[in-house]
Amino acid sequence: MDQQPQDNKENETQPAQTGGTPPPPPKPASWTAADTWLGLGLLLIVVLGYVFALSQLEPTKSTSIFYIASFEFILLIPIAVIFLWRRVSWKELGFKTFNRNSLALGCGLLVAVYVLVIINNLIMVALGVITQADVISGILDEIDAPYLFAFITAVIAPITEEMFFRGFLFKGLREKYGWVNALMFSSIIFALFHGQLATLLPTFLLGALFSYMYQRTESVLPGMVLHCIVNTMGVMVLLLANQTGIL
Secondary structure (H helix, E strand, O other): OOOOOOOHHHHHHOOOOOOOOOOOOOOOOOOOHHHHHHHHHHHHHHHHHHHHHHHOOOOOHHHHHHHHHHHHHOOHHHHHHHHHHHOOOHHHHOOOOOOHHHHHHHHHHHHHHHHHHHHHHHHHHHHOOOOHHHHHHHHHHHOOOHHHHHHHHHHHHHHHHHHHHHHHHHHHHHHHHOHHHHHHHHHHHHHHHHOOHHHHHHHHHHHHHHHHHHHHHOOOHHHHHHHHHHHHHHHHHHHHHHHOOOO
16 A cells, blocks of 8 residues: 655654654644734834934943843834734743753754854954954943843843744744744844844854754743853853953
């Protein structure tokens, strides 16, 4: 008897797993792809309004850190609006336990991505393009709370960004477009959100890695952990360089 073909949508939704029976397809999001695009539009409007409001103010060393911190929490506004409208629990962003072996895999993939990140940065420096290190060094010179900035960068930013770009955006687009396309869309938007030419490729690759970890575990937590590792290493090196006068 001929073997029945497997469901294509199920294969597209869940990446292949080695060894054992593949896990069942993930539970669909309680919000639609249209809701997700609406949330992205809301984020754009809020960010533009926020930037315009800041342009009317005179930043100081004491207020700059507040502006930086509050900007990260803007990412939660579209989620709050959509979830209130759809009556969705925040737990559906992916706040659940996960297999630690998946995190080990993520760390291994992160090393591979970092090789490409270093190559990209060397090329940008050689071309004279302003890098993220240059931007952060400038911020550290303009604020009077560098360690608070480091905490925001290393902890707050990974949490809020993973909630929006992976828990909300990636998951919301996945059901309609498939996990690969959702990974591409969310990673491109993630890279553009950071707004720097020099970091477009590295940020896209990191976003793709975090999305893959979400797809593999159905949890937003592994991406948060990896994101924290990336940001912590980067900001601590730059903070040390700034404090010692290297940069």
